[in-house]
Every structure is written in C-alpha cells, then in structure tokens.
Amino acid sequence: MNRALTRISHEILERNKGLSALALVGIRSGGEFLARRIAALINQIEHAEVPIGELDITLYRDDLSLRKDQPEIRKTTIPFNITNMKIVLVDDVLFTGRTIRAALDGLMDLGRPSEVQLAVLVDRGHRQLPIRANYVGKSLPTAKEESVQVFFKELGQVDRVSIIPA
Amino acid sequence: MGLNRKDLLTIAALSADEIHLILTTAESLKEVGGRDIKKVPALRGKTVVNLFFEPSTRTRTSFELAAKRLSADVINFSPSTSSIVKGETLIDTARNIESMQADIIVLRHSSPGAADNLAGAVRSSVINAGDGWHEHPTQALLDLFTLKEKKGYIEGLTVVIVGDIAHSRVARSNILALTKLGAHVRVVAPPTMLPLLIEKLGVTVYYRFEEALIGADAIIMLRLQRERLGQALLPSIREYANLYCLTPERLQLAKPEAIVMHPGPMNRGVEISPSVADSAAAVILDQVSNGVSVRMALMYLLSGSA
Amino acid sequence: MKRTKETMTPESIVIRGGTVIDPGRFNGLADVLVQNGRVVEIGMPLLASLPEGPALRTIDATGLIVSPGFVDLHCHLREPGFEYKETIQSGAASAIAGGFTSICCMPNTQPVNDNESITDFILTKAKEAGTARVFPIGAITKKSEGEELADIGELIGAGCIAISDDGRPVMNSLVMRRAMEYAKAFGVPVVDHCEDLHLSCGGSMNEGIVSTQLGIPGIPHASEEVMVARNLSLAHLTGVHVHLAHLSTARSVELVRLAKKQGLPVSAEVCPHHFSVTEEAVRGYNSNAKMNPPLRTDPDVQALKDGLRDGTIDVIATDHAPHAIQEKQLEFDAAPFGIVGFETALPLTLRLVEEGVLSLEQALDKLAKSPANLFHLPAGSLDVGEAADVVIFDPKEEWVIDPDRFRSKSRNTPFGGWKVKGRVKQTIVGGRLVYEDR
Numbered sequence: 085m086n087r088a089l090t091r092i093s094h095e096i097l098e099r100n101k102g103l104s105a106l107a108l109v110g111i112r113s114g115g116e117f118l119a120r121r122i123a124a125l126i127n128q129i130e131h132a133e134v135p136i137g138e139l140d141i142t143l144y145r146d147d148l149s150l151r152k153d154q155p156e157i158r159k160t161t162i163p164f165n166i167t168n169m170k171i172v173l174v175d176d177v178l179f180t181g182r183t184i185r186a187a188l189d190g191l192m193d194l195g196r197p198s199e200v201q202l203a204v205l206v207d208r209g210h211r212q213l214p215i216r217a218n219y220v221g222k223s224l225p226t227a228k229e230e231s232v233q234v235f236f237k238e239l240g241q242v243d244r245v246s247i248i249p250a
Numbered sequence: 251m252g253l254n255r256k257d258l259l260t261i262a263a264l265s266a267d268e269i270h271l272i273l274t275t276a277e278s279l280k281e282v283g284g285r286d287i288k289k290v291p292a293l294r295g296k297t298v299v300n301l302f303f304e305p306s307t308r309t310r311t312s313f314e315l316a317a318k319r320l321s322a323d324v325i326n327f328s329p330s331t332s333s334i335v336k337g338e339t340l341i342d343t344a345r346n347i348e349s350m351q352a353d354i355i356v357l358r359h360s361s362p363g364a365a366d367n368l369a370g371a372v373r374s375s376v377i378n379a380g381d382g383w384h385e386h387p388t389q390a391l392l393d394l395f396t397l398k399e400k401k402g403y404i405e406g407l408t409v410v411i412v413g414d415i416a417h418s419r420v421a422r423s424n425i426l427a428l429t430k431l432g433a434h435v436r437v438v439a440p441p442t443m444l445p446l447l448i449e450k451l452g453v454t455v456y457y458r459f460e461e462a463l464i465g466a467d468a469i470i471m472l473r474l475q476r477e478r479l480g481q482a483l484l485p486s487i488r489e490y491a492n493l494y495c496l497t498p499e500r501l502q503l504a505k506p507e508a509i510v511m512h513p514g515p516m517n518r519g520v521e522i523s524p525s526v527a528d529s530a531a532a533v534i535l536d537q538v539s540n541g542v543s544v545r546m547a548l549m550y551l552l553s554g555s556a
Numbered sequence: 557m558k559r560t561k562e563t564m565t566p567e568s569i570v571i572r573g574g575t576v577i578d579p580g581r582f583n584g585l586a587d588v589l590v591q592n593g594r595v596v597e598i599g600m601p602l603l604a605s606l607p608e609g610p611a612l613r614t615i616d617a618t619g620l621i622v623s624p625g626f627v628d629l630h631c632h633l634r635e636p637g638f639e640y641k642e643t644i645q646s647g648a649a650s651a652i653a654g655g656f657t658s659i660c661c662m663p664n665t666q667p668v669n670d671n672e673s674i675t676d677f678i679l680t681k682a683k684e685a686g687t688a689r690v691f692p693i694g695a696i697t698k699k700s701e702g703e704e705l706a707d708i709g710e711l712i713g714a715g716c717i718a719i720s721d722d723g724r725p726v727m728n729s730l731v732m733r734r735a736m737e738y739a740k741a742f743g744v745p746v747v748d749h750c751e752d753l754h755l756s757c758g759g760s761m762n763e764g765i766v767s768t769q770l771g772i773p774g775i776p777h778a779s780e781e782v783m784v785a786r787n788l789s790l791a792h793l794t795g796v797h798v799h800l801a802h803l804s805t806a807r808s809v810e811l812v813r814l815a816k817k818q819g820l821p822v823s824a825e826v827c828p829h830h831f832s833v834t835e836e837a838v839r840g841y842n843s844n845a846k847m848n849p850p851l852r853t854d855p856d857v858q859a860l861k862d863g864l865r866d867g868t869i870d871v872i873a874t875d876h877a878p879h880a881i882q883e884k885q886l887e888f889d890a891a892p893f894g895i896v897g898f899e900t901a902l903p904l905t906l907r908l909v910e911e912g913v914l915s916l917e918q919a920l921d922k923l924a925k926s927p928a929n930l931f932h933l934p935a936g937s938l939d940v941g942e943a944a945d946v947v948i949f950d951p952k953e954e955w956v957i958d959p960d961r962f963r964s965k966s967r968n969t970p971f972g973g974w975k976v977k978g979r980v981k982q983t984i985v986g987g988r989l990v991y992e993d994r
Contacts, residue, residue, distance in 0.1 A: 140278065143290040143320075143550075153254070154554030157278040157547075193287045262769070339885050361887030362771040363841030382889065384771030422771055445768040446776075481757075 085205065085243045088221030089118065092203050093125040095219050096172055105198070106170045107135040111187050112158050114176030115139075117238045118205055122174060137162030139173075144186035160190070167195035172219075176234040178204040181215035206245055208232050253551040257369040257376040260385045261426040269430060273395050275547035276540070282319055283542060292550055293320035299352040300326045301344065302379070303359045308514060309379050309388075312538070313356045316545035325350070340364060341371045348372045354549055357381070375552040377545075383417050388548065389513050390423035392541040394431065396533055397468055399540065400509050405432035410462050410504075411453075412438050412494060413472030413521055414483075416445040420513045421472060425451050438462035439494070442483040459494050463503040471496055471512045471521045487520055497523045501531060509533045567613055569989065574617025574948060578624060578938040579921035588622055590944040593987035597940060613989065615982055617948050623920045624936050625657025625945035625983060627927040628898070629747075629825055630722070630801055630873035633659075633690070636677060637666025642878040642965045644681040647898075648688040650876070650964035652991040654898035655947035655980040658928065658935040659688050659876075663695040664723040670695035670706040675714035687990045689945070691933060693747060696721045696735045702728055705735060712742045717931050720747035722801060727753055729786055736796040745797040745823070745931060750783035750808070751775075751849065760889050762835040762850040770838065772888060775850050777805040784808045788815045788822060797821040799930065802875050804830045804849035806859030813868040823930050824863070825873040828904035829895060829970070831860045837970050843884045843891035845970040847877070861913045864922065871927040872919075874901050878966030896964045900957060902949060903976035909951075910977070916951065946984040953979040 100106050103126070110119030116138045123134045140158040148154070173187055184202060191200060203219035208226040222245075226232060229250035235241035253268055261269075282290055298317040300310050310326060317324045329343055340359065347355060354375045357365050362382035369376040380386040398404050409428050415421040415437050428435045429452045437448060438456040449455050456462035463469070474490060484490050496510065510522070510532045518524045526532060569590040576586040576598060589597040633647035642650075644661075651659045661678065663669035669678065675692050682690035694711030698704045700721040708719055719739060725748060726732045736746050756775045761767050763774025784800060788811060791798040803809060803824050812824045834853055837845035845851055863869040877894025884891050905923060908914045914922070928936025935945055957974045959967040983991035 143279075143282075143292040148292055148553075149295065151554060154551055157275050157550065159278045160281050189291070193290065194285060339882065340887060341885060359887070361889045363888045366841050367887060382771050383773070419771060422769075446763050446774065447765040447768055450765050451768070 085221070085245070088205060089121050090125055092219045092221060093122050093129060096122070096203065097126065097129065099201075099218070100170055103130060103132050103134055105168065106172065107137065107164060107166065108172050108174055109137040109139050109162060109191065111173060111175040111183060112138055112140045114234050114236070115174040117236045118176060118203075119174040122203070135164045137164065137166075139187055139190055141183060141186040141190050144190045146182060146186065162194060165195055166191065166197045168198050170199045170201070171197040172201045172203050174203045176205045177232050178202075178207045178215075178217050178220075179210055179232070181211045181213035184215050185213050205234060206232055253554070256552070257365070258387055258548055258552060259365045259369055259376065259378045261387045261390050261423045261430070262385070264387075264430070266430045269391070269394065269427060272391055272544065272547050272551065273398060275551060276391075276395050276543040279546045279550070280540070280543040282546070283539065288319055289321055290319065291321045293317065293322035293553055296322040296353040296553055297351055298322045298324050298354045298356065298549065299347050299350070300324065300356045301347060301358070302326070302328045303340075303364075304380070306358055306380070308538075309358065312541045313377075313379060313545050316542045316549060317354075319542065320546055320549055322353075322549065325352075340368060344368050344372050348374050354552060377548060377552070380419050382419065383422070384419055385423045386419040387423050388541070388545055389420050390427040391548070392537055392544040393424055393470065393511055393513075394427055395540045395544050396511065396537050397509070399536070400533055401467060404428070406434070407467040408434045408436065408465055409468045409470065410436045410438060410466045411470045411472065412459065412462070412496065413474060414443040414478060415439050415448060415472070416443050417475065417478070418472050424470060425453055429453070436462045436466070440484065440490075443478075459500060460503055463500055466504040466508050468509050468511060469496060469501075469504060471510065473513065473515065474517055474521050491520050495519070495521055495523055496526050498525050498529070501526055511537055514538070567988065568611050569613045569615060569944075569984065569987065571615045571617050571622055571946070571948060574620045574622040576622045576938065577917050577920050579917050579925040581937070581939065583917055588938065588946070590946070590984065590987045593944055595938055595940050595942050595944045598938065615948065619952075620948050620950050620981060621916070622938075623947050623949070624924040624938050625947045625985065626655045626901070626923040627658040627933060627935050628656045628874050628876065629660045629799070629871055629927045629931055630827075631659050631661055631876035631898070632664065632878065632894070633661040633678070634878060635665065635681060636674065640965075641880050644678060644690060645685040646963065646965045647876070647878070648682065648685045648690060650896070650898045650962060651688040652983040652985065653963040653980065654900070655902050655949060655983055656874075656898055657688055657945035657947065657983060657985045658691060658933055660691045660693050660717060660931065662693055662720060662722040664700060668695050668700045669693070669716070670698050670700065670711070672707070672710045672714040675711055675716055679715050687985060689935065689985065691715075691717045691931070693718045693720050693722070695719065696726055696746065697731060700724045702726050702731060705731070705738060708735070708738055709742065712744055716744070717933065718745045718747050718799070720749070720801070722747065722749045725749045725751045725753065725783065729790070732787070733790050733794065736790055736794040736798065740794065740796050745799045747799045747801055748783065748787050749801045750780050750787060750803070752779045752782050755779035755782065760846055760850070760893075761838050762852050764835055764853060766835045766838055770841070772838070775848070777807060777852070777856075780805055780849050781807045781811065784811050788812070788820060791815070791820045791822050795821060797823065800824040802827045802830065802849060802873065803860070803863070803869065804852050804856060806856045809859045809863040809868055813863065813866070816868060823870045824868065825871045826860050826864065826869045827873060827875045828897065828901050831857055831864070832904045832907065833970060838888075841888040842970060843886065843888050844895060844968050844972075846888060846891055846893055847875070847895055848893035861908065861911075864908065865913050870922070870930060872901065872905055872922040873927065874898055876964075878964050879968045881967060884968045895969050896962065896966050898964065899962050900969060900971050900976075902980060903957075903978040904971070906951060906978035907976070944984055944987040947980060948982040949978060949980045951978050953977065955979055
C-alpha cells in the first residue's frame with residue numbers, strides 16, 4: 085500500500101508542478117486516512133504542508149430516498165476555502181463512480197475549485213458513470229458481485245486490500 | 251444504529267442511544283449552516299408540512315429553515331381553531347394533508363396528545379412541535395445539543411429549570427431528556443407552578459431560587475405566561491420577578507462558567523434581567539441556530555423509514 | 557295487529573333449574589313461575605300443576621343465575637336533544653341487554669328535564685320502547701343552572717323519582733341546602749355529582765403522576781371530596797336523604813363511612829369503571845378512558861372495594877354516558893366525559909365476586925335490591941306477587957367485549973377487547989321476555 089501511495093504522491097506533485105494552490109480532500113472514511121498519508125509523503129518529499137479536508141458524502145447519495153434506514157452522517161471538515169484551488173479527491177476504492185459523483189456535488193456546494201482530480205487506492209472497474217481516476221494505486225479486476233474492502237492501520241488493522249467473494 | 255421510528259412524538263419514548271444519535275447527526279449537519287450555499291440535497295423531492303394550530307413564528311421558522319436546508323419542499327398550514335367549530339377533527343385535517351403526499355408533518359397543537367393522535371392516523375412521519383403542556387421534544391434536543399456543545403458532555407451536569415414547570419412542555423421534555431442522559435435536574439418555582447408528584451420524574455424540587463442555583467452548570471429559564479396571573483398562581487409579576495428573576499447577583503451563585511438558556515421569547519426584567527440575557531453566559535442565540543441543526547437531523551433520520 | 561298484541565301481553569313463563577338469588581330473601585335452586593306479569597310461585601321441585609298450553613314458555617336455567625332485574629340509579633339516555641348519541645329506545649335496549657330492567661335517567665338532556673312536559677315526554681318514549689322501565693330524575697334547578705329551583709313538586713307529580721343536577725353540580729351551597737329542604741316535602745332523595753368546579757379548573761383526568769407525565773390538566777381528589785363533605789353537612793343540617801353519585805376517591809369513601817356511623821341519611825354509589833381501572837388507562841390519550849369523576853389510582857380502587865364490602869357504598873350504578881364516535885375522536889382535552897355502561901356492568905361486577913370482594917348475593921344486592929329500595933322503586937325483588945322483572949345470566953360464560961355489538965347507539969368504552977366472565981342470557985320485564993342472548 086505504501087509503495088502505491090508514494091507513487092501517487094510523486095504523480096500528484098509532477099502533474100501539478102508543485103504544491104501551489106493544491107489541497108487534498110479525503111472522502112470519509114477510507115479516503116480520509118489515505119489523504120493524510122499522501123499529505124505526509126508529500127511533506128517528506130517537498131518539506132511543505134498540503135492542506136487536507138474531509139468530506140462526508142452521505143447527504144449527496146443518490147439512494148437516500150430508496151433506503152429504509154438512513155446511513156450515519158459524519159462531519160465534513162474542510163478548513164480552507166476551496167474556490168480557485170486544485171482539489172485532489174482521495175478515496176479508497178473506485179467502483180461504480182456514484183460516490184465520486186456525490187463527492188463532486190458536495191464539493192461544488194462548498195465553493196468553485198479551479199480543478200478537481202481524483203486519486204484512488206484501488207480501481208476495481210464496473211463503472212456506472214463516466215468517471216475516471218487521475219491517480220490509481222492498483223487496478224484490480226473483480227467480479228461485480230464481489231466486494232473489496234480496505235483495512236487501515238489507523239483503525240487498528242493491518243494495512244491490506246482484500247476481495248470478499250459474493 | 252438508525253432511528254428506527256416513524257415519528258418523533260416525545261422524549262419519553264426515546265432511548266439515550268437514540269438521543270445521542272440525533273445529537274451526533276446534528277453536530278455533523280451544523281457545518282451546512284456555515285456555508286455560503288446553505289443547502290444539501292438529502293431530502294430533495296420530499297414534502298414537509300408545518301401544521302401549526304397555535305401561532306409560533308420561531309418554531310415554525312426553524313422547522314421551515316431546517317427542511318429547506320435539506321432541499322425539502324415546505325408547506326405552512328395554520329388552520330384556525332375554527333375548523334374544530336366547523337366539525338372537522340384534527341384527524342380529518344391531517345388526512346387531507348397526507349393526501350397531498352406529505353412525507354413529514356410537523357404538528358403544533360394546544361391539546362396534549364394531539365401528536366400521538368395524529369401519528370396513529372396517518373402514514374406520514376409526525377414530529378411533535380409542541381402539544382399543550384405535554385412535550386416539546388425538539389426544544390429539549392436543541393437544549394441538550396447546546397449544553398453538550400458548550401460543556402462538552404451532559405452526564406453529571408447540574409441543570410436548574412426555573413419557572414412555570416406545571417404548564418410547560420419545554421420543562422417536561424427537558425426533564426426527561428436531561429435525566430435520561432444522566433444530568434442532575436433541579437426544578438425551582440413557586441409551589442403553585444409545580445405539578446403534582448414532579449419529584450417522581452427524578453428531579454429535585456426547590457422553592458427558593460438562590461438555593462437551587464448553588465453549584466449549577468446550566469440554568470434554563472422558562473417564559474412566564476402573563477395569563478397565569480388570573481388563575482391565582484401568582485400574586486403579581488412584580489413579586490415573581492423579585493423572587494425568580496435571574497439577576498447578575500443570583501447568577502453569581504452558580505458555577506463560574508455556568509450557562510444560561512431560555513426557549514424564548516424572553517420577558518426581559520421578569521424572568522431574566524437584561525444584563526444576564528446579554529451577558530457572555532447567555533447562549534440563547536446559539537440555541538436558536540442549533541435548533542435548525544437539530545431539526546435537520548431529525549428530518550433526515552425520520553425520512554429513512556418512510 | 558295480532559303480533560303486537562301478543563308481544564304486549566305478558567305470557568306465562570317458567571324458569572326451570574336455575575339458582576335463584578333474591579338478595580336477603582332466598583338463595584338456592586328453584587323454579588320460578590311468572591304469570592300475568594308477576595311472580596306467582598318459587599319452589600323446588602316446582603309444581604306438578606303447571607298451566608298447560610302454548611302460552612307457557614319454558615326457560616331452561618340449569619347452571620344459570622336467576623336474579624331480580626338490575627336497577628340503575630344513574631344513566632344518561634340523551635333524549636330529548638342528543639338523539640345522535642342515544643335515544644330512550646336504544647338506551648333501554650342496551651339496558652336490558654345488560655340485565656337492567658329499571659333505569660333512572662339524569663335530567664341533563666336538551667332541554668333539561670326541569671318541567672313536567674319533558675318528564676312526560678321521557679315516560680311516553682319509554683312506554684313506546686316497551687322494554688326497560690324508565691324512571692326520570694328531575695333537575696334541582698331550572699336548566700340545571702344552579703340558581704333558581706326547578707318546579708320540583710311538578711316534576712315529582714309527573715313521575716320523577718329523585719332530583720339532581722348531575723353533570724352540572726350545584727356549586728352554590730345555599731341553593732343546595734334549599735333544594736334539600738324543599739325535597740323533604742316530597743320524600744325524594746337529592747342526588748349530587750360531587751365536584752367543585754373551581755378545583756377541577758377545566759381538568760380532564762385525575763391529577764397525579766400520569767397527568768403530570770402526559771401534560772393533561774388534572775382534576776384533584778379534593779375536587780370531589782370537598783363537595784362530599786359539604787353534602788354530608790347539609791344532610792346533617794336538613795335531615796334529607798342525599799345520594800352521592802359515582803364516588804371515586806378513598807377519602808370520599810372514608811367521609812361517607814363516618815357519616816353513616818353518625819347516622820346521617822346518606823347513600824352512595826360507585827361505577828364499575830372506577831373499581832376496574834385506574835388513571836393508567838388514560839396513557840396513549842385514550843378518550844374512552846375519560847370520564848368524570850376521572851379514573852383514579854390503585855389505593856382509590858382498593859378503598860372503593862372496601863366500601864362496597866363493608867356497606868359504606870350501597871349501590872353499583874353505571875353512569876351510562878353515550879357519546880358519538882366523532883366526539884370521542886377529538887383530542888383528549890376536547891373529547892366529552894363519559895362511557896357507556898349498561899352492557900359491561902355485570903361482568904365487571906362479577907370480577908369483584910371472583911376476587912372475593914363481594915359474594916354473588918351481595919353483588920346482586922348492589923345491582924338490584926339496594927338501589928330499588930333507596931329510590932323507593934317497585935323493583936329489585938322476586939317476592940311472590942311482585943312485578944316479574946328478572947335477569948337470567950350465566951356467571952361462568954366467557955366472552956370478549958366487542959363495542960360494535962352493543963345495543964347502545966354509542967361505542968365509547970375502555971373495555972373493548974376485555975375477556976370477561978358472566979353473560980346475560982334472558983331479561984324479563986313485567987313478565988315479558990324482552991331480551992334473549994343469541
């Protein structure tokens with residue numbers, strides 16, 4: 085996992101030619117840990133701080149009115165103005181693309197970034213929306229019925245990605 | 251864990267876990283009110299009806315704002331009490347509203363139990379926005395939210411509720427909510443304004459304001475309804491103010507960092523002196539803005555189990 | 557025409573094999589012969605010499621109780637004025653279905669029964685209905701407004717058997733004193749609904765922990781007790797028989813007990829709902845548990861039972877108070893007070909027998925003989941030569957109370973769905989079989 089994140093960190097710096105007007109926004113909850121790790125790696129490389137925010141996309145989900153039980157809402161904390169910033173959205177798994185759609189909507193309600201990019205640890209395919217990641221840790225071919233779970237040491241687990249059969 | 255219920259009628263029916271869930275959700279939603287664009291799409295396409303049989307601009311506005319920030323459509327319906335004269339029951343009125351595909355009905359009514367009656371008759375979710383002297387659960391939830399925000403916790407706090415407890419739905423809901431979360435509740439009022447057997451609700455009863463204030467973390471002042479004068483509950487407003495007005499001198503008796511709450515509208519100079527109302531201890535305006543977050547949280551949580 | 561005549565003519569009936577309980581006089585297996593509207597013979601084994609022919613109806617009462625028809629000192633038949641709630645016809649039909657053969661109806665109709673023409677009207681309607689005997693209670697004051705005395709002499713002359721302003725208690729103690737003094741001339745009891753309306757202060761349930769929790773304005777115990785005390789003092793002052801309606805509190809019972817010990821001319825009634833349920837029944841804002849006086853607490857229920865047991869309380873009365881569904885569907889505080897009572901009184905009273913509060917004979921005394929005696933009514937006895945008003949019931953039959961099957965026009969009861977024991981099988985009024993359970 086670390087190797088993939090280090091590569092992504094380098095790619096982010098390369099593509100954006102440095103840190104100017106750059107910020108990371110992790111999608112709760114997996115993306116939140118990854119954004120912090122990427123920020124730490126960038127700090128090691130560039131010796132500079134990159135602003136980090138956390139976005140909860142629950143209120144923007146497209147299935148709210150279909151669900152019986154409402155999912156838990158967590159805090160959105162973006163302690164900087166995103167207008168005219170280059171925002172790198174960070175998430176753990178890219179699957180249907182619906183979460184990213186919700187995150188884009190949520191982000192736009194908070195301001196007008198100059199550019200939004202997407203970094204994911206795992207791209208498992210099966211997109212249902214026209215969404216593509218700019219930075220991918222690993223492409224993982226999966227069956228649609230399977231699910232992919234990422235474990236984090238921040239949650240007291242051993243860092244790993246596992247495919248759970250249907 | 252979700253809020254697995256159709257309606258929010260009383261604090262009495264909520265578990266401590268459910269109360270915590272509502273408060274946590276409200277904390278997460280509070281950020282929306284600080285944005286430039288104060289709107290999220292969570293309740294897009296849902297219809298919220300404010301059905302207010304008693305005038306209350308504040309509460310209605312708070313619910314309206316909460317619904318609108320969640321992108322729901324809001325209808326305000328304030329039937330005059332004359333519909334009862336016309337022979338239409340509350341249930342008839344509500345069924346009419348339900349036929350307009352209301353997802354949530356927010357009810358304010360002068361009869362205790364009106365929200366219970368309504369909830370049993372319609373499929374829509376019902377939120378009790380005050381029923382007679384019975385309960386005003388969202389007020390209690392926003393008071394808890396404010397208390398938690400200012401103090402960091404609720405369990406173990408000493409909270410004093412002052413004034414006309416007998417005729418106050420705010421007091422009833424607050425007593426239930428605070429005791430469920432482990433706060434120590436004191437009530438203080440002239441005995442004419444304390445309902446029979448109130449101590450069975452787990453509160454300590456005081457008649458003298460000064461004694462009740464010692465060691466208090468928070469003070470909830472209730473509004474004195476002037477019409478109580480005609481019911482031999484009080485000799486005069488003047489005497490009430492002498493005995494029960496929260497003055498800076500009396501506030502000194504509470505803990506140094508004690509906060510002062512009031513559900514509004516205030517009678518300045520009657521139950522609260524202007525210098526206390528405008529002091530740093532008063533969190534009355536925070537209560538108002540927190541009210542929107544708490545009501546958003548409720549509407550969000552109830553909209554799940556439609 | 558022939559048919560009408562047949563139903564109007566008393567038939568000969570023999571009730572065979574039942575346990576006949578005529579409180580204070582007879583308790584045992586016996587057959588009862590009814591002819592020409594009267595009890596002709598009670599005996600076991602009865603009569604080799606039974607009259608023959610098609611006119612003789614035989615009722616097999618094996619395993620059943622044969623009792624004097626019940627006498628209700630307190631009901632509301634709503635006619636004239638509120639026929640949508642109940643009529644004299646439907647009320648009387650409900651009464652006989654509950655085993656009541658004589659019922660005393662309160663004057664709070666529209667217009668109030670404060671003059672001869674209303675009394676006449678009620679008696680005419682009752683005669684047309686031709687089932688239970690109806691005894692009107694006249695108003696104490698004109699329009700029951702508590703100010704000027706009604707024409708009490710005229711009311712008694714027209715057939716009223718007592719006076720009361722039930723539902724609108726006489727608040728002015730001087731008016732009450734004068735009414736009692738005036739009633740002395742006619743030898744009728746004065747019935748009071750004991751309630752200080754100022755203390756009740758618009759309340760709609762018992763004042764206590766439940767009212768505090770539900771936020772419903774409460775009616776304190778004291779609201780009844782201060783008026784009980786007043787009425788006892790006035791009974792002492794005037795020497796006139798005062799009958800205290802539907803007592804509900806422990807202290808009321810205690811006050812009456814003391815007054816009786818002192819020999820005051822006082823009698824008291826209790827309603828089945830007051831000894832069967834408490835204020836807890838109001839939870840959920842059940843308007844069918846809203847009555848006045850309100851349902852009280854466990855200690856009160858216990859005291860009412862003790863009062864029944866030791867004779868402090870003389871009678872069980874229903875306070876049958878029908879209200880239309882749409883009225884009881886209103887919010888709790890807006891809904892009217894009262895529940896229907898005729899068709900649930902027997903099984904609720906039999907619960908007291910089951911609990912050992914009363915013997916079956918005592919229970920039937922409170923339902924039949926004692927009320928008839930107190931109001932000097934020609935009822936409450938199965939003595940040979942008396943009018944044959946008889947109820948035959950199965951004390952063991954279990955059934956579930958279903959308000960939709962009531963004969964009353966109204967459905968307002970908190971006892972719907974209760975599984976109870978004791979069911980009226982036949983009711984006979986004046987020698988005619990007027991009700992049969994099918």
